[in-house]
Amino acid sequence: MTAIILRRASLALWLWAGPLAALDLPLPEAARETLAQDRPGARLVLPTGPWRASEGLPAEPVEGRLVARAFELPDSRATPTQLLAPLRAALDAAGYEILLDCADRRCGGFDFRFNIAVLPAPAMYVDLANYRFLSARGPDGDGVTLLTSRTQSAGYIQIMQIIASEAAAPGTGAAIAAETPLSQTRPSRAVTVPGAGRDAIATLEAQGALILSGVDFASGAASLGDGPFPMLDALVDYLAENPDRRLLLVGHTDATGSLAGNRALSQRRAGIVAAYLRAAGADPDRITAEGAGFLAPIASNLTEAGRRANRRVEAVLLPRD
Incomplete structure (x- = not known):
């Protein structure tokens, strides 16, 4: 087992003066502070x-003074x-x-990570699988x-x-999660968007709809995976550059299972893509998610290749209301 040498660190009484309630937590001796916020x-x-896909993230808010720190252990x-x-x-x-108290997948994986408050990279790094x-x-x-x-x-x-003792008037605090995550930076891109991204946006503009390539689902699954997702990143940039546009995300499934079950599954798939875009900084009021189930196939459900093609999310371009 790896030995961790600890030192004591006051979470609250550190950089700023003020009557904060100190919480003494043991940090590894090698911990190097990368970011501090008050x-x-x-x-x-x-x-x-x-x-959970059916209910989102259950949570309770606490208002007060927020003290946030990130540490790296080289x-x-x-x-x-x-x-x-x-x-x-x-x-x-x-x-x-x-x-x-949970770990990665048991917390909810990608969706959990992008519904909690996380300090921005490179100060804080989160491996979605660990x-x-x-x-x-x-x-x-x-x-x-x-x-x-x-x-x-x-x-x-x-x-x-x-620190609840330093709360402002009830209901006036600015939410730090899950409504407005502290970090709204998207996962780091391992590839850049230019060529494929420009072509995809051109298709979206010309045809009004776009199948989101690189967003693949196993049969019956609604997990987005670890990425990268250059086409989704391109959509975030597009929305930022075009404030008069909005997106309707439509989830689709293969024909395995009931219509009701597939409609619910396709809704979750579209919702997961919507959550990614919002977490990456896109305006949440300009993104809507719906599910069509297996009602709009683009290939035969009699073959595995066809079923794989039918499991998809499409972006539909709409004018802003």
Whole structure:
């Protein structure tokens, strides 16, 4: 097991003066702070369960002063679970109630990650297939979220504390998640968009609709995967450059299963794509998701190749209302 040498770090009394309620958490000795933020009058949404397609992300908001920090551990071999363990133990000792403690897929994978508050890269890095998350509520009503992840050569820790005793007037705090994630940066692009992206946008403009290539689904599945998704990134850029346009995302399925089940599945697929676009910074009011089930095939459902082609999401271009 990887040994982690810990040092104590006050989460609240650190860079700014003020009567903050200090929370003493043990950080690895090698931890290097990459970002620090202090936001009065904020609202941090604390997830209370994993993300589910049927209900989204269950959560409860806490208003107050938000203190957020990110740390990098160069050359660390510690797993996200090992990085989180001493922090959870400290919260337990301080009398915090654990609301949610989960890992990547059990949290909800991609959809969970893009519905929680995450500090922007490169200060904080999250591997969608290898992260750990915890939310907790303190005895005085404060809230805390912890997020740990790693690359091949480094570990990452994010700590957010919302101090309820410094709340503004009820209902006036600016939401930090899930309504407005702290980080709305898209996943890093491993490829650039230019050629294929320009051609795709030209098709969308000329024909009014576009099949989103690179967004593939297994039969019965609604998981988007880890990406990259250059065509989706191109749509985000397009919406930013054309404020008079909006998109209707339509999910489609093969003919395996009932019509009702496939309509629901196609709706989830379109919703997942919509969530990606919104998390990448697209205006949520200009994106709508619907499901058509297997009612609009583009190939025969009698062959595997045809069924694979029918499992898709299309973007329909509409004028802004």
